Amino acid sequence: MNIKAPRGTVDILPEQAKNWQYVERVIKNVCDRFHFNEIRTPLFEHTELFQRGVGDSTDIVQKEMYTFEDRGGRSLTLRPEGTASVVRAFVENKLFGSAIQPVKLYYFGQMFRYERPQKGRMRQLNQFGVEAMGSADPAVDAEVIDLAMTVYKELGLTSLKLVINSLGDSESRKNYREALIEHFSPHKEELCKDCQTRLTQNPLRILDCKKDRDHPSMKSAPSMLEFLNEESRTYFEKVKTYLDQMDIPYTVDKNLVRGLDYYNHTAFEIMSEAAGFGSITTLAGGGRYNGLVEDLGGPNTPGIGFGMGIERLLMALEAENITLPVEQQLDSFIVAFGEKAEMESVRLVHLLRENGVQVDRDYQGRKMKGQFKAADRVHAKFVLILGDEEVDNQVINVKHMQTGDQTEVAISDIISYMQTVTKEMGGIS
Structure with missing residues (x-):
């Protein structure tokens, strides 16, 4: 269906x-x-x-x-x-x-x-x-x-x-209404059915009609300004x-x-x-x-x-060919490989989000290369790379995707580090 x-x-x-x-x-x-x-x-x-x-x-x-x-x-x-x-x-x-x-x-x-x-x-x-x-x-x-x-x-x-x-x-409208009825009445049968009804109910609406807008009586209709x-x-x-x-x-x-x-x-x-x-x-x-x-x-x-x-x-x-300055990028994406890294990434994603950092991770079970492609598809500004060895050493690698520069950061400092770098790039207000 x-x-x-x-x-x-x-x-x-x-x-x-x-x-x-x-x-x-x-x-x-x-x-x-x-x-x-x-x-x-x-x-x-x-x-x-x-x-x-x-x-x-x-x-x-x-x-x-x-x-x-x-x-x-x-x-x-x-x-x-x-x-x-x-x-x-x-x-x-x-x-x-x-x-x-x-x-x-x-x-x-x-x-x-x-x-x-x-x-x-x-x-x-x-x-x-x-x-x-x-x-x-x-x-x-x-x-x-x-x-x-x-x-x-x-x-x-x-x-x-x-x-x-x-x-x-109300006084001006009343006088104008009467003038419109007098003006359009001789042409009533030439107007559309809606305007024929409007003639008695609300003649001002005839002036707003799309069907009869080219009728000669429209051009010669009295102006509201004359009755103010x-x-x-x-x-x-x-x-x-x-x-x-x-x-x-x-x-x-x-x-x-x-x-x-x-x-x-x-x-x-x-x-x-x-x-x-x-x-x-x-x-x-x-x-x-x-x-x-x-x-x-x-x-x-x-x-x-x-x-x-x-x-x-x-x-x-x-x-007018105006492109709005809409941000289509993601601040950060965690690439994790290894069982311990996978578990640690869950914790880090939660903490980063809790502290105002925009971040996502892979949920498709992709290998490292596939995770990097996923980060690229969402236009991540930074990729946070975490393996089992990094977990053991309590560090995480942060790669700036535009420049290719990579920095090793202590896991205990990653929140403050990401807050700083994303704020510098306009990610956090």
Whole structure:
């Protein structure tokens, strides 16, 4: 029986996982500097959370969620995105009462969406995201965008494009919604079935449609910016001013609406412009969601955040030919031959690891030549050579594989010796 991974999922193999780990370390370091703290939420939630939080009219809720009924008859859903879960945790655990405001959180998580798998877009995807709740200051919007851009820049990406727009407050959105209905209604029968439904449920989503994006009515659609009231216009201008202050270039796109119902005011996407990246260029997207906390049972609390796909980030690194400085070597490998040496190697491996030295040994019963080949395959920097005679004399030979130099070290000193030489080569921090 040949069982394969489900469609839309992939195995991340050990060599690839090192790149993932490096990227995650960089991201965590950036979040530390921006004073964002990690939160971890469940993989599944009550279905109602996403229906209320994400929006009944969205493609995610209507077409893409993995929903099931548990043995108690409760409807549960594998999380399709991170914001609703984080906001639920914020409300349930009363983080709105924290003395430190805004509450700035980040997460790494697996999300699940039933959609057509393609490169960089899987049914099980890995996402990094941040949420800042408790401040309506447009400077927070700029800070969140700055964090996302900093992550990409720290990893070496240069072919980036930041696109921003304002969706305005509830009054501005209401006026814009009516204008879109008036504009698209004469063309209703020419639009796809989804957009025909969106026309009454959420006409802003028509602007985000991939099927109808080339329809002439799209190009002549009114701009959200034309319907911003004074407060919303001032807010957006401040966000742009803060980005200018940080020398973060951006493009205003009047058709950028994002795909989720909870967004208002600032919306943004970061795209890759690298040659050969592919037709779907978005790397990250997010925006402000004032009102979502209230919708999920909390007090009036403004918020803003974004989600960033790790798979797409790695694709962008590949498109720009960026090799991550990932260490693929092993600090040390013990080659043992002889019965006494075999027993002593077990003890030494344990002690070295216990004292912070990275080490491995042979478990295949290979002869000495085979053990050296094994050490070479794992790119060991040092090989520790131990035979029965060395055990009797309480010494061990340490060979530097790059230079070929060999040093005899007392077994009683091998821990401190290996700590020193590996630290000099960057093996121990």
